[in-house]
Amino acid sequence: MIKSELVARLTARYPHLYHRDVERIVTTVLDSISKALADGHRVELRGFGAFSVKTRPSRMGRNPRTGEPVAVGQKRAPFFRTGKELRERLNTDNPE
Numbered sequence: 001m002i003k004s005e006l007v008a009r010l011t012a013r014y015p016h017l018y019h020r021d022v023e024r025i026v027t028t029v030l031d032s033i034s035k036a037l038a039d040g041h042r043v044e045l046r047g048f049g050a051f052s053v054k055t056r057p058s059r060m061g062r063n064p065r066t067g068e069p070v071a072v073g074q075k076r077a078p079f080f081r082t083g084k085e086l087r088e089r090l091n092t093d094n095p096e
Contacts, residue, residue: 003030037078047085054079 001009003026010022036043037053044050053076061072082090 003027045083047083049080049082049086052079052081053077 007019007023007026010026011017011019014022033043033051037051040053042050042052056075056077058074059072061070062068063070
């Protein structure tokens with residue numbers, strides 16, 4: 001599902017809200033999560049999961065075209081760990 005599909009589903013589910021308002025809400029939530037991660041914070045949505053940032057140390061990589069060793073710098077990457085309720089929902093015999 002992409003962001004526009006999420007907005008469309010929420011608009012259909014809550015017809016009393018304007019499409020532009022739902023779009024603004026979804027954008028605000030996603031921007032807030034992104035900003036918190038960029039600031040080094042952890043974001044936990046109970047029952048759904050937790051977003052955090054993992055630091056990958058610098059290492060020696062390899063250029064796939066030439067085979068030469070290449071230094072790859074340290075990186076920060078987003079990480080998502082599912083919550084218990086989401087894991088249970090995914091592993092039931094009768095998904096809703």
